[in-house]
Amino acid sequence: MAEHKATLAELNERIKMGPYHQWLGVEVTDLTEDEVVFRIPFREEMMVHPERQYTHGGILATIIDMAADYAIMAWAGMAVPTIDIRVDYHRAAIKCDMIAKARIVKLGRVYSTAEAEVYDPDGKLLASGRGTFLTNVIKD
Amino acid sequence: MAEHKATLAELNERIKMGPYHQWLGVEVTDLTEDEVVFRIPFREEMMVHPERQYTHGGILATIIDMAADYAIMAWAGMAVPTIDIRVDYHRAAIKCDMIAKARIVKLGRVYSTAEAEVYDPDGKLLASGRGTFLTNVIKD
Amino acid sequence: MAEHKATLAELNERIKMGPYHQWLGVEVTDLTEDEVVFRIPFREEMMVHPERQYTHGGILATIIDMAADYAIMAWAGMAVPTIDIRVDYHRAAIKCDMIAKARIVKLGRVYSTAEAEVYDPDGKLLASGRGTFLTNVIKD
Amino acid sequence: MAEHKATLAELNERIKMGPYHQWLGVEVTDLTEDEVVFRIPFREEMMVHPERQYTHGGILATIIDMAADYAIMAWAGMAVPTIDIRVDYHRAAIKCDMIAKARIVKLGRVYSTAEAEVYDPDGKLLASGRGTFLTNVIKD
Numbered sequence: 001m002a003e004h005k006a007t008l009a010e011l012n013e014r015i016k017m018g019p020y021h022q023w024l025g026v027e028v029t030d031l032t033e034d035e036v037v038f039r040i041p042f043r044e045e046m047m048v049h050p051e052r053q054y055t056h057g058g059i060l061a062t063i064i065d066m067a068a069d070y071a072i073m074a075w076a077g078m079a080v081p082t083i084d085i086r087v088d089y090h091r092a093a094i095k096c097d098m099i100a101k102a103r104i105v106k107l108g109r110v111y112s113t114a115e116a117e118v119y120d121p122d123g124k125l126l127a128s129g130r131g132t133f134l135t136n137v138i139k140d
Numbered sequence: 141m142a143e144h145k146a147t148l149a150e151l152n153e154r155i156k157m158g159p160y161h162q163w164l165g166v167e168v169t170d171l172t173e174d175e176v177v178f179r180i181p182f183r184e185e186m187m188v189h190p191e192r193q194y195t196h197g198g199i200l201a202t203i204i205d206m207a208a209d210y211a212i213m214a215w216a217g218m219a220v221p222t223i224d225i226r227v228d229y230h231r232a233a234i235k236c237d238m239i240a241k242a243r244i245v246k247l248g249r250v251y252s253t254a255e256a257e258v259y260d261p262d263g264k265l266l267a268s269g270r271g272t273f274l275t276n277v278i279k280d
Numbered sequence: 281m282a283e284h285k286a287t288l289a290e291l292n293e294r295i296k297m298g299p300y301h302q303w304l305g306v307e308v309t310d311l312t313e314d315e316v317v318f319r320i321p322f323r324e325e326m327m328v329h330p331e332r333q334y335t336h337g338g339i340l341a342t343i344i345d346m347a348a349d350y351a352i353m354a355w356a357g358m359a360v361p362t363i364d365i366r367v368d369y370h371r372a373a374i375k376c377d378m379i380a381k382a383r384i385v386k387l388g389r390v391y392s393t394a395e396a397e398v399y400d401p402d403g404k405l406l407a408s409g410r411g412t413f414l415t416n417v418i419k420d
Numbered sequence: 421m422a423e424h425k426a427t428l429a430e431l432n433e434r435i436k437m438g439p440y441h442q443w444l445g446v447e448v449t450d451l452t453e454d455e456v457v458f459r460i461p462f463r464e465e466m467m468v469h470p471e472r473q474y475t476h477g478g479i480l481a482t483i484i485d486m487a488a489d490y491a492i493m494a495w496a497g498m499a500v501p502t503i504d505i506r507v508d509y510h511r512a513a514i515k516c517d518m519i520a521k522a523r524i525v526k527l528g529r530v531y532s533t534a535e536a537e538v539y540d541p542d543g544k545l546l547a548s549g550r551g552t553f554l555t556n557v558i559k560d
Contacts, residue, residue, distance in 0.1 A: 019187045020196040047159045056160040057222045058202020065197045081229070082197045083391055084269075084364065084412055086506040088224045088533045088552060090526040105548055106510040110414065111363055111391070113508045113548070128525055128533070129224075130550075132364055132508060134390060136416070223531055224504065224552055226366040228393045228412060230386040245408055246370040250554065251503055251531070253368045253408070268385055268393070270410070272368060272504055274530065276556070299467045300476040327439045336440040337485045337502045342478020361509070362477045364549075368504045409504075 002107075004031065005077030011036065011070055014079060021066070024059075028070065036074050038067055038100040047095075055093040060118055060127040061085065067102035068114035068131040075104050076112065080133045083111060087129035096120045110136045142247075144171065145217030151176065151210055154219060161206070164199075168210065176214050178207055178240040187235070195233040200258055200267040201225065207242035208254035208271040215244050216252065220273045223251060227269035236260045250276045282387075284311065285357030291316065291350055294359060301346070304339075308350065316354050318347055318380040327375070335373040340398055340407040341365065347382035348394035348411040355384050356392065360413045363391060367409035376400045390416045422527075424451065425497030431456065431490055434499060441486070444479075448490065456494050458487055458520040467515070475513040480538055480547040481505065487522035488534035488551040495524050496532065500553045503531060507549035516540045530556045 030037035048056040102116035170177035188196040242256035310317035328336040382396035450457035468476040522536035
């Protein structure tokens, strides 16, 4: 993988600027050679059903979109507009904090693809997916 | 299209039970022969960037997932688990209320597909997409 | 919908230039105010299983990709590169000719989305989906 | 990863039964601890344009669908119906043989997800994607 274009501190500074990211309480916890890692703490308002108490699929989709976008930022230097996303739901997230991991699939001059997964704190896979992002705004 | 299996009042009662739906402030405003219509008011925490002020793509994904799910509920009688979603982003949503419309693509015995769009109050298309839902839990 | 940028004859001339389109035997049969319609005759080599005799899902995916692409051509004047596709499978296609219908979801300056469905000759829905296409190559 | 439920020979025997797979000339070349590997030789009829000479996106979609499906077969013991697929196009495939690699994302009791990539002989990524498959037909 190519070298980083943003540091862990820069990713955190940028992600925490967003009002919705603040609501989510997301933190970028690690930036490895090929992955960005995030932590999203549980909050009661995330639930879709008051009794079954699992987190709304829209929250998981948000995490996939955000994590893939910040993988682009880590290796291309900019947060970029999302063209589209695909999200697969594997397990219900029951009142748990969530860990996300994202990486580049293909960095292109016009559009780029990144993928992400969301895990519970025990490492069980809750959701996975990918997004395509508009990277024609990025200067070489 | 087959007859409804839930009324507008039932859709609203069910959707408003969800803590995240309450946070979104969503209301089901209409149930026509083949569509369910929703209104989601803007709130400041939905923004992804404090200056550009557009709504987070994850909020739009949430609306596509929720709207398609409630189309299944309107014609199959139950809110059902999402298998996966696809969301396409067409225009930035700038500090605006949103209108969503959803309808069935195919109702099946094991899984079903529904599609949805999100519009701004002027009728401009912001996002569109589809979801596949697990309907093997539905009794005939 | 905006006016056409290609005629039915031009769509047919272009589509039949492609060796794989020739193998498929596809014909553009109609161009309405908002849809392009295609006919794809069955051929034995399309089957995925010699006994169950249904058509390979890859053939249906090909039709979704091609039909959506030619909807872009009909309203933007060019066949354009596919960025990504999503295909939903609704029913097995058993040794039947197929009809496809495609239309624009959103025509944009950089990328555009179109959707398509595949039917059997009785009008039963076999597959549906959508594609995103790179339209930054199109001059205004 | 769990142990295999099918051998390389069984995967080849099954895949080569399909008339469309025979037309594609696909061969399963390897079955590792967590991947299935395929080789698909170029043939002239795969091209979408007689001059630009690149392979039709529908062929790449077919390979993603087929490869992901056979990853399910390798670890669950059955080729299963596809619910839906997503395919991302990264580079044009110009008159080249293709190598595909596929693996399980999540094996479930009702539905399962697998992902795949398509490469040219130099290892350049041409396309990638994922499929969701109906695995409720599989006995434990």
